[in-house]
Amino acid sequence: xxxxxxxxxxxxxxxxxxxxxxxxxxxxxxxxxxxxxxxxxxxxxxxxxxxxxxxxxxxxxxxxxxxxxxxxxxxxxxxxxxxxxxxxxxxxxxxxxxxxxxxxxxxxxxxxxxxxxxxxxxxxxxxxxxxxxxxxxxxxxxxxxxxxxxxxxxxxxxxxxxxxxxxxxxxxxxxxxxxxxxxxxxxxxxxxxxxxxxxxxxxxxxxxxxxxxxxxxxxxxxxxxxxxxxxxxxxxxxxxxxxxxxxxxxxxxxxxxxxxxxxxxxxxxxxxxxxxxxxxxxxxxxxxxxxxxxxxxxxxxxxxxxxxxxxxxxxxxxxxxxxxxxxxxxxxxxxxxxxxxxxxxxxxxxxxxxxxxxxxxxxxxxxxxxxxxxxxxxxxxxxxxx
Numbered sequence: 001x002x003x004x005x006x007x008x009x010x011x012x013x014x015x016x017x018x019x020x021x022x023x024x025x026x027x028x029x030x031x032x033x034x035x036x037x038x039x040x041x042x043x044x045x046x047x048x049x050x051x052x053x054x055x056x057x058x059x060x061x062x063x064x065x066x067x068x069x070x071x072x073x074x075x076x077x078x079x080x081x082x083x084x085x086x087x088x089x090x091x092x093x094x095x096x097x098x099x100x101x102x103x104x105x106x107x108x109x110x111x112x113x114x115x116x117x118x119x120x121x122x123x124x125x126x127x128x129x130x131x132x133x134x135x136x137x138x139x140x141x142x143x144x145x146x147x148x149x150x151x152x153x154x155x156x157x158x159x160x161x162x163x164x165x166x167x168x169x170x171x172x173x174x175x176x177x178x179x180x181x182x183x184x185x186x187x188x189x190x191x192x193x194x195x196x197x198x199x200x201x202x203x204x205x206x207x208x209x210x211x212x213x214x215x216x217x218x219x220x221x222x223x224x225x226x227x228x229x230x231x232x233x234x235x236x237x238x239x240x241x242x243x244x245x246x247x248x249x250x251x252x253x254x255x256x257x258x259x260x261x262x263x264x265x266x267x268x269x270x271x272x273x274x275x276x277x278x279x280x281x282x283x284x285x286x287x288x289x290x291x292x293x294x295x296x297x298x299x300x301x302x303x304x305x306x307x308x309x310x311x312x313x314x315x316x317x318x319x320x321x322x323x324x325x326x327x328x329x330x331x332x333x334x335x336x337x338x339x340x341x342x343x344x345x346x347x348x349x350x351x352x353x354x355x356x357x358x359x360x361x362x363x364x365x366x367x368x369x370x371x372x373x374x375x376x377x378x379x380x381x382x383x384x385x386x
Contacts, residue, residue: 005042006298007035007127008058013100015046017085017110025116028265029124031302055297059126061085061119064095064105081126085119117264118159120347125379128299129332130188130271135162136263137184137216139207141200142191145223147249148193155256161263181210181350186325189263189270190216194232195223200357214347215277217270238262242322270321275300278321278345278374285377289385299337306385315384319372321345326359326371335369343370343380 084105244255291306
């Protein structure tokens with residue numbers, strides 16, 4: 001161990017089901033955030049009551065089975081962040097004890113890499129490392145990829161992704177472009193359907209450019225015969241062949257599975273990179289003002305210290321970065337976790353002005369809480385020093 005762990009996984013129930021495939025999926029999921037399993041992320045396998053150190057961000061993974069369902073060996077508290085795991089969703093009543101069955105369960109059959117990746121994503125979401133909304137922005141040219149876009153919208157929603165599709169999500173009468181960029185800022189990944197005319201459309205070209213400016217991860221779905229444009233050099237690609245698209249212009253089931261699996265893996269890297277960029281910008285702004293900033297801790301929080309003028313000591317603040325559009329739920333979670341003067345760091349460059357006005361009004365009613373715009377942290381830092 002390099003020090004006290006920032007996160008803790010508690011493995012309960014039929015612990016033999018916590019196999020090497022799941023361990024690898026968890027290790028791969030934590031890696032983009034600079035966290036190592038059994039180091040910054042502790043793993044407690046069936047700990048004794050009272051053995052867990054309080055105050056750490058933790059999640060309980062409870063493996064159900066008919067044996068533990070009728071046994072008396074569960075030590076799970078109803079207040080814990082808990083993910084029940086069953087062999088099949090139809091087996092919840094036969095595999096989970098009453099105090100666990102109230103929580104939403106996930107299926108995991110030993111050695112299933114796909115289910116292991118889904119469970120690992122759920123762990124990161126429960127710990128607050130990734131957004132729980134699982135938002136994906138689908139960028140496509142209607143004239144060429146409409147059928148595929150509609151098909152992916154439904155298929156990914158079945159995988160519990162929240163998919164933004166412009167024809168489904170933006171109401172009539174709204175300012176289309178402003179609403180579009182607001183929605184883009186709230187997504188984890190831009191899923192780009194790269195058909196032949198993708199960059200010939202000003203709309204899709206601007207969506208691609210905006211996503212890059214936000215440091216949003218771009219997963220490219222390359223259509224058959226499309227040569228990747230130079231701008232896509234740094235994207236991750238799922239390549240389609242002629243066999244992947246039928247005469248009805250719809251994707252094969254195999255192609256949909258490949259895209260969904262790639263999204264599950266890619267999303268964590270996208271969110272981690274965006275968080276790192278936000279914290280990097282904040283670090284530069286703090287150090288420019290003679291302050292110091294600590295290394296990220298639980299929930300990626302950092303502590304900053306800024307010298308006040310005329311020898312009046314320093315201003316101290318705990319800052320929590322948040323990917324996407326801030327909500328009252330995230331504010332409440334941060335305020336409870338911090339226990340000190342705190343702030344939420346968010347990217348406001350593409351948010352609707354009405355939403356920013358709402359945030360400013362909302363912040364005025366919360367004691368010891370501030371908003372810091374990651375794209376322009378200077379004004380708030382200057383105000384903090386006063």
